[in-house]
Amino acid sequence: MQGILYDDFSFWIFVLVTLVMGGAAGFSTGRAIAQTWRPGWHLVVSALTLGVAVRFIHYALFEASFLTVQYYVIDTLLVLLAGFVGFRLTRVKQMTARYRWLYEATSPFTWRAAVARSDGARLT
Numbered sequence: 001m002q003g004i005l006y007d008d009f010s011f012w013i014f015v016l017v018t019l020v021m022g023g024a025a026g027f028s029t030g031r032a033i034a035q036t037w038r039p040g041w042h043l044v045v046s047a048l049t050l051g052v053a054v055r056f057i058h059y060a061l062f063e064a065s066f067l068t069v070q071y072y073v074i075d076t077l078l079v080l081l082a083g084f085v086g087f088r089l090t091r092v093k094q095m096t097a098r099y100r101w102l103y104e105a106t107s108p109f110t111w112r113a114a115v116a117r118s119d120g121a122r123l124t
Helices: 011-035 041-062 069-098
Strands: 103-107 110-113
Touching: 011 041, 011 069, 041 069, 069 103, 069 110
Parallel strands: none
Antiparallel strands: 103 110
């Protein structure tokens, strides 16, 4: 996998920097964007910036290449994936908690309109 996903000398450096540190930053960014009710495209812009930060950490601490498109794209996609998870988990929680009478969670990542009975009570 070295040379395809990462250019460091150790797989554990890739796991630490990209998956743990970059993933945590992406997840937190996704949560923050959802909590402030911003649209999802803000997450993409933020992930592009975080991808540069992850590449810089690889470069500065572990002497990996900095301006390599392949590794930047991989790092950015993994950060974006973690950000999307944080965004959707938070948005589902927001929609089902603030608008209980309108929506119900169907999974950790989705919600649907609540079904109402003829007397106004909600069916679950």
